[in-house]
Amino acid sequence: SQQGEEDPQALSIQEGENATMNCSYKTSINNLQWYRQNSGRGLVHLILIRSNEREKHSGRLRVTLDTSKKSSSLLITASRAADTASYFCATVGAAGNKLTFGGGTRVLVKP
Amino acid sequence: GAVVSQHPSWVICKSGTSVKIECRSLDFQATTMFWYRQFPKQSLMLMATSNEGSKATYEQGVEKDKFLINHASLTLSTLTVTSAHPEDSSFYICSAPPATGGWETQYFGPGTRLLVL
Numbered sequence: 001s002q003q004g005e006e007d008p009q010a011l012s013i014q015e016g017e018n019a020t021m022n023c024s025y026k027t028s029i030n031n032l033q034w035y036r037q038n039s040g041r042g043l044v045h046l047i048l049i050r051s052n053e054r055e056k057h058s059g060r061l062r063v064t065l066d067t068s069k070k071s072s073s074l075l076i077t078a079s080r081a082a083d084t085a086s087y088f089c090a091t092v093g094a095a096g097n098k099l100t101f102g103g104g105t106r107v108l109v110k111p
Numbered sequence: 112g113a114v115v116s117q118h119p120s121w122v123i124c125k126s127g128t129s130v131k132i133e134c135r136s137l138d139f140q141a142t143t144m145f146w147y148r149q150f151p152k153q154s155l156m157l158m159a160t161s162n163e164g165s166k167a168t169y170e171q172g173v174e175k176d177k178f179l180i181n182h183a184s185l186t187l188s189t190l191t192v193t194s195a196h197p198e199d200s201s202f203y204i205c206s207a208p209p210a211t212g213g214w215e216t217q218y219f220g221p222g223t224r225l226l227v228l
Contacts, residue, residue: 045216088155101156
């Protein structure tokens, strides 16, 4: 079953703009991860944020986590055409033994 | 970083035949591997957890007799789709956390696209 709902389902922006997507989940988590998937390809791990963390940065990526609202956001700053992909959040539950993916956000960055 | 490979990357088969997909961890050992299925424009759904030397654990609604999993070594898990039908056409992806360390890090294979005619 899917743990997370992602919002929006699709996003179209111009190169240079920021892209923000949100993920909500239902049960307690150990950590939350964001992945990127290019069309027809496997997943690339972007960033992991633990349940006791509130914000994390990695390059042009910024992730926030609000455990009281059971939600996370991924911000991609200064987007590039190469950022065009689907982005998924995935949670690891308290038992810490498997990933449960959200529905994904399809991002199109227009040059 | 660690690499997980899948073979084949593409497979087309006739309805009723069986298809085997391999998932290999190339430079690390994995006592556990995960198999996911992804339909077009949808998310990844966990099918089963493959455990080296023991039976796989299947998610609710996944037929274990249809999706046979064998984790024969610390670097190889196979998923066999038996008597495949068109509705089994999908993108199958495996992942593996390294045997050493926690489950936070999982490495994903590139996926196998199955088309059943």
